[in-house]
Amino acid sequence: MRLFLASMTAGVALLAFSQNASAVTISLVSDNASIVPSTNFITAPVSSSGVFALSTTGSDLGVKRSPYENTPIANTPYSIISSGSLGAGSATYDCPNCTTFSFLWGSPDDYNFVRFYSGLNGTGDLISTFIGTDVVPPGTVGLGFNEVGFAASGGTFSSVVFSDSGRAAFEYSNVRVNSVPGPIVGSGLSGLGLVVACGSLIGFARRRRRQLA
Numbered sequence: 001m002r003l004f005l006a007s008m009t010a011g012v013a014l015l016a017f018s019q020n021a022s023a024v025t026i027s028l029v030s031d032n033a034s035i036v037p038s039t040n041f042i043t044a045p046v047s048s049s050g051v052f053a054l055s056t057t058g059s060d061l062g063v064k065r066s067p068y069e070n071t072p073i074a075n076t077p078y079s080i081i082s083s084g085s086l087g088a089g090s091a092t093y094d095c096p097n098c099t100t101f102s103f104l105w106g107s108p109d110d111y112n113f114v115r116f117y118s119g120l121n122g123t124g125d126l127i128s129t130f131i132g133t134d135v136v137p138p139g140t141v142g143l144g145f146n147e148v149g150f151a152a153s154g155g156t157f158s159s160v161v162f163s164d165s166g167r168a169a170f171e172y173s174n175v176r177v178n179s180v181p182g183p184i185v186g187s188g189l190s191g192l193g194l195v196v197a198c199g200s201l202i203g204f205a206r207r208r209r210r211q212l213a
Helices: 002-020 192-212
Strands: 025-032 047-050 052-056 078-081 089-106 112-117 126-131 145-153 157-164 170-179
Touching: 025 126, 047 052, 052 089, 078 089, 078 157, 112 145, 157 170
Parallel strands: none
Antiparallel strands: 025 145, 047 089, 052 078, 078 170, 089 145, 089 157, 089 170, 112 126, 112 157
């Protein structure tokens, strides 16, 4: 009986630790608005909705503004969510067990949203939300571009959703993700599975004691 209680106590403690270890926070760790990117590329999302275009170029007054406007690479393609008054849209990027995420944010605005989720395809817990004014000072939104980078601490995230309220547009490119191998606890030995595993070990230990007696 003492062995059973001790094993159950250890199992519950391990379960509590695994749950606490999932407290993830996301921070803006880099922000550069002065150096034109030397590499430019388009990354397709796993899903999109509403008004979304994977690749476009140039600027249209009141509709879209190229992140590369007034640079030597003004005609570089970029992605756009929403467009003028055509309605809202979104684009979702999956990155299982992600630790970092970066992209080129064109003309950051306070109606551009970047949301980090614990599950794939924008599911699970909402971990953090960022808007354009988290990247640039109020009063300077809607101009140029910012190469921004985000990093997770205390765990990982699994998807990022870009969206726009439909007021204007969310322009971006150069999406990069960095995933790490999944933790053992997150690979099936968690929650109820952990308790069941502890119970199996306890049963084996009791049978072994009877055989040796």
